[in-house]
Amino acid sequence: MANIFGSLDSEGSVFRDERALMPEYLPEILLHRDAEIKELALTLRSAAKGGKPENTVLIGPPGTGKTSCARHVLRQLSEYSKRALPIYINCWELSTRHAILNKLAISLGEIVPRRGVATDEVSDRIAEFLKKEKRVPIIVLDEVDRLVASQYGEESILYDLARGSEVFGAPIGVVGITNHEEFLTKLDTRIISSLSQHRIYFKPYSPQQLKDILGERVKLGFASGALGEEVIPLCAAIGAKRGGDARVAIATLWKAGKLADRKGAKKVSVEMVKEAAQEKVEHEKLENLEPAEKKILSIVEKGPITSGELYEKIKGEGVTDRTIRNYLEKLEKLGLIETEIRADKGRTRVIRRVG
């Protein structure tokens, strides 16, 4: 029987279990990715017997299930065999050779003091451990292009890992994940061939596929009957329009649910989905602004202002008239401000915040 306290939690809410809608939630079933999952499993299968897995790169636009599929396959592999040791690294968080080697050593159970251990020594310890223990680490390098983008030549870690068998004298598997396949061309040819023995492509989801994915998630996350008609198709259409992105589709639905709760509504409506989508787009726009653009916006937010007054306020902080004009143009294109030439004010430009 359902727990009484559990059911109280969702009382007065359209949600059954909001956690199922959160970005880090890994569903049991990943719909429409059977082929990609199988292909990845095939490249890694030899690790289960202590052999060398093939290195693979997963490539595709945002929200197409790359990270989820990698986590799913690695979870299954480690349940199937104690030999394989999955290690997940996000290269936005750990972006130096030293940090990545440390994480690897720690995952192998080595104790590495935060400071004072030279990278080469960490590397030696890893090699020693691997030879002794006969376990096969499979290292997922998510957002791997980040290593190449960094100006410090951190991609040398890719060389160490991709040719792990030679460098550490033991088999190692690497699964790179990226939105930008072209990053590979910036690498040394030897790294390219060993890192991307396989490339698995993730295509944008179609509206129908997004509907299926949302349908599964709704069963877990929402109370029954909490969604109005056409809510799922609309969220799917929004995700499809934004590049076949399941993250956008799910996040829009989640936000619409929050709106329903805030309004005290029993059902999520199409209007709430539209409002949620609008809010989300606005939020993303603001997040991606440069500091100077944010500054301009914060000034304009206080009330309409002429271009002359605005220039006076931000000039002298290393910005020129030209750059200010560029910022204004961009903010206007994003629909965050509007500018108007006022004849009554001697043809000056007046800037105001919209939305």
Ligand SMILES: Nc1ncnc2c1ncn2[C@@H]1O[C@H](COP(=O)(O)OP(=O)(O)OP(=O)(O)O)[C@@H](O)[C@H]1O
């Ligand atoms: N096939 C699927 N079935 C169920 N949920 C999915 C599926 N694909 C993606 N999702 C969900 O969509 C969201 C985004 O997926 P994921 O993080 O795997 O995308 P990604 O390709 O790694 O995106 P990015 O390139 O932006 O990192 C997650 O919340 C995930 O649970």
Ligand SMILES: [Mg+2]
């Ligand atoms: Mg990802």
